[in-house]
Amino acid sequence: MTAPKIILPDYPTEIQADPRELPFDREQLLRFYSAMRLARTFEEKLAALYRQGRIFGAVYLGMGQEATSVGSISLLEKGDLFSTVSRNLSAWFYRGVEPGHVFARWFGKDQPPGNGRELGLFLADLDGVGIAPYHNGSMASWIPSGAGYALAFKMRGQPNIYMAFTGDGATSPGDFYEGLNFASIQKLPLVIICEANQFAYSTPCDKQMPVANVADRAPAFNIYAETAFGNDLFTVMAAARRAVEHARQGHGPALVEFKTFRQRGHGEHDDCGYVSSELRAFWEQRDPLVMYRRWLIERAEIPAADIELIEEMAVARVEAGVEYADGLPFPKPETVTERLFAPSPHDPKPEDRANIFEPIDNPAIPALTAAQDRSSGGHF
Amino acid sequence: MTAPKIILPDYPTEIQADPRELPFDREQLLRFYSAMRLARTFEEKLAALYRQGRIFGAVYLGMGQEATSVGSISLLEKGDLFSTVSRNLSAWFYRGVEPGHVFARWFGKDQPPGNGRELGLFLADLDGVGIAPYHNGSMASWIPSGAGYALAFKMRGQPNIYMAFTGDGATSPGDFYEGLNFASIQKLPLVIICEANQFAYSTPCDKQMPVANVADRAPAFNIYAETAFGNDLFTVMAAARRAVEHARQGHGPALVEFKTFRQRGHGEHDDCGYVSSELRAFWEQRDPLVMYRRWLIERAEIPAADIELIEEMAVARVEAGVEYADGLPFPKPETVTERLFAPSPHDPKPEDRANIFEPIDNPAIPALTAAQDRSSGGHF
Amino acid sequence: MSQMTYLQAISSALREEMRRDPNVFILGEDIAVFGGAFKITQGFLDEFGPARVIDTPISESGFVGAACAAATVGFRPVVEFQFIDFIACAFDQIVNYAAKCYYRWGVPVPIVFRGPTGGGIHAGPYHSQNPEAWFAHTPGLKVVLPSTAKDAKGLLTTAIRDNNPVVYLENKFLYRHYREEVPDDEYVVPIGVAALRTVGRDLSIISYGAAVHLCVEVARTLEREGASIEVVDLRSLAPLDRETILESVRKTNRALVVHEANLTAGFGAEVAAIIAEEAFDHLDAPVARVASLDVPVPFSPPLEMAMLPSVDKIAQAARRLLAY
């Protein structure tokens, strides 16, 4: 059992950007931070609840990938749609999702839109925060979905883009290829944000793909692609912006691969025995939240007190969220069969069965059935 | 309805090779020709029978692609395996398949190994000519199969390769990607011969892929690939040899894309309205059989009489084949349910049902079923 | 009214709905320039243009996934499978996305999956299958199988207007072999209402799709032998018209279930099970089934015909029940 060979890149441990060259005011800078911080605090709480046996089923966390999520999602404009995978809670929060609602879903409570039917890990909210109802079961199934949403924009002449977050392992299934191939042929505004956290569950990239980077696959699709460091918030924004603009300008799909790291296991049950201490140490020095916090204080000269205030608020919102979720009722068992089919204009009415005698009075039929034995087919 | 835009390459209308520089003696040169010619004659006959309504179902022909098939297949060595698609009859004949047996299958006769169960278009013959029993239903499904045969060679330490013929349209399905991705990660001896006849049924390549050539996809798989003219027998051999050697030497998969042209429709029911006369004319001047025949006479100085003899033999073998097939019986209706399951060592015997009372005498069970409501899951 | 083949009726419904509703678009392999392998969408590219008539790469999972997504934001895609056998390549997107989306999120997925099913044309194992049972077993999908040109048009119109994923299964043998008078302009046939093809007292034959014609012919034959047969054409498997099945069986006290798909765990088993549970007291004979034999569809005509249900096989089973 050999550990996967690792090439450690020379990513800096400090955010490089010069605050004066950034278009963001203090408030905006803190908005980035509070989304990242809220997600981290939320997940720490969720992990604790899981260990206390208070969560049904498994728990998957995105700690360590907050910069990739927030940096990318911050580029969306009105009418854009996106889908997330297991590790993008900070993107939800940046878009305004309520922590309490997320806890409620994790607790299996009667919280829309899932009302207890889906895991807390997933969310669809087209009209609200813009999360499309994608297929979150099978890996990469959301790439064809992304092509479909992008196709819808194109057909309607909307200036919007679709942003599909995806893991690096999720670039192996055929759906990744079929979806991206179709999107490129049709030149659709699909932006793929690949969170290359270097493992798919326990499987390292060199068992997942024969190329060093997901972006190396781009020539096969004739699309714009690049690879960037995913834990520096502003590096993420810059790279994601290039991709988003490419797609929004009608040049077709774009893919950005962000090298990042999953600080926790695949799920909280996973002890990560397959991750070398060397690799873990490298990325611990590059915790996106720590890097950004330090940058805010040291480079952007934001008073530590203001940041601590945000952190306290995060804790407060998470605690309030748990309380809210605890207070909600479970869905009623008798509702389990509801909402399977959407009402439709021509759903059968009692009178439809009034006169159902519709004889097949067709002399051709004996000939027809006889013909079967003679049919030469071949008309396709 | 605009015709697909066409870029006509500058492929020569004459075979370039200098006979003195080729390692083939007269006999071998004629062996290539007779396989190509036999396939052409066979398909002309099959088309005629189809028009006479003597064939059940549809008919698909490979006329115009004979050089690609024969040039590639001629490189196989003992123990190698391969699979063909709809347009490689000449490859079968080069490997020694009997025309009469193929007619028998087209006629639905009781001819092994299909015994009327499969179309005449397909064949599996592992121990004979080396055709693997691949999945010929869904396009590209044979690429994962090819990876599997190549994996088998590797696991057994055999020096063999697997050659998978495939169309250009068949490079779009996810199976093409998943199979080739896996083969490349495992560095398997898989050679893909892509017959780029520029259409998938009626669909031109620019609706099939966002790249100009199938070989342009190679970087995504980190494999050896090239594009070559597919109607010059010796150009085909040279390119295919590079790929086969790459794979045989353990460097992993290789793909050669041969630009060629399907002279007939997708099937004989197809009038090819979607093919521009310009394109058709270009390729008519580059009929691989005509080019090779001219080269044999003018460059290799083989007497026309010898070639005509081969052509007469082809006609004779085809006529004899039809006769053989006509003479064979149809499979017996009562055999239809036979050969669904292969006999297995532990198939149930009457005595197995002698004592089937196996109580579940397990105190844990009430607890077990009760546990269900309390189960917190989360162990995955 | 005008004479239409089953195939023309399908085209007609598609064309009418595309004219009526700009959100309807179609995609699939060779459907635009070529007009489809069976020419169902011939002329559509000229009338509706390339944005609404899309030739796709050979990527069933890819274009099904894309179409499902478009369906959740107001479009009504109709996906053509060149042969239904290839629906297996898009299986995950259909059973795991399309079927579950509304239940999970309350977001409707109005989409139609259509394509040619069935044997009898000597097309071999990969161009002859009948996959309805897989989908009828999957909660969240509607499954429709027209047996006549009239139903083909009316049911497809309804399917396109339905707010749920509908698997609309056509029979390729009927495409050109079956022809009848069909209304020229639009009409709907509700999904979930069976039809009686013959009315009778002695035996109910419950069937759907192409097999219905075999059953009607059996009814005619046995009529001459003095028996009165009721042929129930389900038309839709999900939702299922249980009332019509049960009313018929409670009247005739005998039930025979017939379909072209292979027997074991075919949808006929569900129909038989419902009868055995809910019409038990009315049964004077076992509930019998006639269907294809449990093997892949063989190419060679003698094998294929031995494998498929036939008028003789059905008539024999019917006589057995009548004599019971």
Place this chain on the structure above:
Amino acid sequence: MSQMTYLQAISSALREEMRRDPNVFILGEDIAVFGGAFKITQGFLDEFGPARVIDTPISESGFVGAACAAATVGFRPVVEFQFIDFIACAFDQIVNYAAKCYYRWGVPVPIVFRGPTGGGIHAGPYHSQNPEAWFAHTPGLKVVLPSTAKDAKGLLTTAIRDNNPVVYLENKFLYRHYREEVPDDEYVVPIGVAALRTVGRDLSIISYGAAVHLCVEVARTLEREGASIEVVDLRSLAPLDRETILESVRKTNRALVVHEANLTAGFGAEVAAIIAEEAFDHLDAPVARVASLDVPVPFSPPLEMAMLPSVDKIAQAARRLLAY
């Protein structure tokens, strides 16, 4: 003999067969270094090496297709699906290649497709499904569902030695919840022979997989109420042990069919249909079915428990039949 969980019994069978036959190899996601999502192949990489314990990319169709091919040239691959729900991604290779190859060419495909099925652990719509009916309807596949640790080991051993594709469906709730005495060394349980879990006179409950335990508990409960129940555990759906089903029903004259998969067009319909056709004269009551409700498997416990079959639901149905 030693105490083993259902999960350990599966590992034990796999390990024994890999030791016995060098042509057996396993592949799937995270099965080598990690030992599998459920740790069934823990330690296998060390014992058998990377050539026989292969971590694959996330490519179900790709590695299933590759494994099937290797099976036609003498290997005996065992494919693990991390969750059986993802078998939908490999559907075409399984139903169109593996199932049909021997019938088409006479070339056997000895391969096992295994993975965790079932609900009750609050894992939501994509980690809880029971897909057996899809495969039982597909000619050419064997379908096996062990309900005990002893059968889990014996049936997997047989499945690996079988010369046909076997869909071997494990219940993930039983993995760690069920434990019993299991022989340490190899033994086989033939595929196609049912087991009687209780013997009785008044009612036959026919079931398979995890639901068998609910049925046995119902048998115990009703025993206390004076009824004598026979629980038939099918163990394999294809081939199906029709004799045991029919003998039991001909004896008890009452039949209840139970499974965890959703009701409509589930395999229980086939069992009920067989009984209604072949044991009709012996039936004193309708053939009833208890199964999951026809919806995706919801995540929230109150919904999931309402959706799944339960001891109460089965006991009620049984009482209804006994009182009939």
